[in-house]
Amino acid sequence: MNPNKPPIDTAIVKEIADLLSGSDLTEIEVEHEGLRIRVVRAPAPITIAQGAALAAPAVAAAPAAVAAEAVADFSKHPGVVNSPMVGTAYLAAEPGAAPFIEVGASVREGQTVLIVEAMKTMNAIPAPRSGTVTRILVGNAQPVEYGEPLLIIE
Structure with a gap:
């Protein structure tokens, strides 16, 4: 430094x-x-x-x-977790609450990693596998599309 x-x-x-x-x-x-x-x-x-x-x-x-080229790379990553729907991604259960996950956190299969709100319904997104979160590709309250990479679990 x-x-x-x-x-x-x-x-x-x-x-x-x-x-x-x-x-x-x-x-x-x-x-x-x-x-x-x-x-x-x-x-x-x-x-x-x-x-x-x-x-x-x-x-x-x-x-x-993330640059547009990098997003394409993440979509092919073997540990990618994609959005199952169009909506708004939230990294915590409510404003001011601790985030569900952080980079470097260990997660287990089925653990809620974020929420996607669609049509005023909060949908918990579970980890599809156990592992370590190496990247979070969306920000809190960010709109997401169906199939958009949300995070990487390795």
Whole structure:
């Protein structure tokens, strides 16, 4: 880590990402004391930069913005969990609650990994297999399509 650069506060990134998910905005950029944080909805990656733009991985609860090419790769991944319906994906049971899963979490077959709300009905999405969550490909309150990759369990 470069001692001349201030550390990135992931809580700030999460808060900005939550603002983005809870609105019709597609991009938010904040700059303060030489630190610039930019959050963009898919297909552009989330970028956090100081001076020059640097691509950074999304924090677990933040929208997992993924380039269109990468989404195609995930759909063929052997551990992919796809959306069984069109709706809105939620990573927690209710606002402010802990998420069902996080990257690195161990899950067992049948465990609820997220919820997809369709037509005002909350549908629990179970893990199809036991394993470790290696990627969460959707953000909280993100619209999803039928067959869209939601997460990877290895």
